Amino acid sequence: MTSGLSLADQIALELRADIIGGRLLPGMPLVEADLVRVYNASRNTIREALHRLGQEGLTRYVRNKGVMVRRLERAQVRDLFVVRRTLELQAIAHSPALTDEQAERMQNAIDATTLAREREDWRAVATHSLVFHQHIVGLMRSPLFDEFFAQVIAQLRLVFCAAPDEQRFQSPWLERDREIYHLLLQQNKPAAGEAMSLYLDDSERLSLALFLHP
Template sequence: MSIAKENGLSLADQVAHELRDDIIGGKLLSGMPLVESDLVRGYNASRNTVREALHLLGREGLTTYIRHKGVIVRRLTVADVRDLFMVRRTLESRAILAGKPLANQQSSGMADAIEAAELACEREDWRAFGTHSLRFHQHVVGLLHSPSFDAFFTNIVAQMRLVFSAAPDEARYQASWLERDRHIHHLLLEGHCQQAGEAMDSYLNDSERQALELLASAARH
């Protein structure tokens, strides 16, 4: 837990950070039980620290307490998904339409996320693919140069990852997005912000429709 001290985080904040990263990384899936004793061992923390971390994640909408069952990774509803995409349109579209030139560091971050997604695609590691695709969109929000928005969007990304984890066929669900991420990055590199914004709007509309279809299919089964 030395990282907690280096970053000025409490131990509970650090455990929450690690749990959140494991959700984004696809290690903790929607509906998975979060057993205190397992977390104490897995994250090398006390029970009180783990409980506080789970409370923090509950406030962020990433975990849910079920009476007589304990804490689980949250299952998202149709209303949750619609709300997530409303947030994504607000932040990602605004970031693109702000029209600021793409700095080398920002472009490199996007390119690295796309390259990592390509490698994951080649390995057919669709869990990793979804994570890297979401990292690309974090870099898009990063164009706003707002640490507060960056922190807030990390939570949105974690919730989106829970949507992906409900897909019975992640290959079919994920594979089509790589080329569209690459296209948006290319438009940003060329300074075509209006076109990039339109491409992002189309991307998010299609992504929302697919996510809602996924939830409807999961509910039927």
């Protein structure tokens, strides 16, 4: 657990991590009694944690069913990509050269994605690729943006869960992540920004195709 946070905040962070990790999928119920037992917390604390996840757009209350992991809609997917373009392109355009620590974090995410792809663990491929993009936003060194983007990638993870063929959906992105990383290492920010822009265009197009109804 993370120190300095309330128990409700800590539980919300762990549940968000489960969403990013693909362990909680759209439509799954979050049963209060089960969470009380798992986290050894009061019902009020669990309700507060679930409320926080609802504020982050990750859960919704369904009458007669309770709280469930949220299924996103097409308009919300579009909005997520507006946010991605704003933050990721801004981070590339205005950040200084990569520090050794930043480069190592990105390389580690790419290595983890590569290993997951070799194992054909496509759920993990999606998760590690999102972590790479979290490190892109991290170039701005803004804790507020980092926290906000963690909520964004959790919602994106729910989008990717809608893909009927995870392998086909996730296969294109590793080489493109690697290209962006190498361009950043070379301090070629214009080319990195262009590669990221094309990446996001293609990712948005394929993501929207998962949601046929506007």
